[in-house]
Structure formats: structure tokens, C-alpha cells
Amino acid sequence: MRDYASLNELLVLANMESYNAVMIGKGMEPKERMIELRNLARTQLMSLEKLDDSVIKELEGKKQS
Numbered sequence: 001m002r003d004y005a006s007l008n009e010l011l012v013l014a015n016m017e018s019y020n021a022v023m024i025g026k027g028m029e030p031k032e033r034m035i036e037l038r039n040l041a042r043t044q045l046m047s048l049e050k051l052d053d054s055v056i057k058e059l060e061g062k063k064q065s
Contacts, residue, residue, distance in 0.1 A: 008048040
């Protein structure tokens with residue numbers, strides 16, 4: 001599965017692994033962890049996609065200049 005993931009997805013996956021370890025250490029139940037991890041992953045992916053979009057637009061603007 002990792003072979004087909006984008007750079008952003010791999011970054012988020014690494015973050016989720018770290019967050020999961022922290023939550024396990026705090027004694028959170030698996031179902032609660034999955035809900036929290038899903039929300040965090042969505043937020044991170046959306047943020048990275050917006051960042052990518054703005055960087056691409058900025059680069060396109062510089063290319064035309």
C-alpha cells in the first residue's frame with residue numbers, strides 16, 4: 001500500500017503512527033483512537049493539499065513572469 005501512496009499520504013501516515021503511540025500510552029481505547037486518528041489524518045491531508053495548491057499557483061505565476 002505504501003508503494004502507491006503520495007508523499008503527502010506517507011507524511012500523514014508517519015504522523016498517525018506517532019499519534020497512535022502517544023494515545024496508546026495515554027490508555028485510550030482503540031475505537032476512540034481510530035476516530036481521533038481519522039479526524040487528524042483528514043485535517044492534515046486537507047492542509048497539505050491546500051499548501052500544495054498554493055505552491056503550484058505561486059510557481060506557475062513565477063514561470064509566466
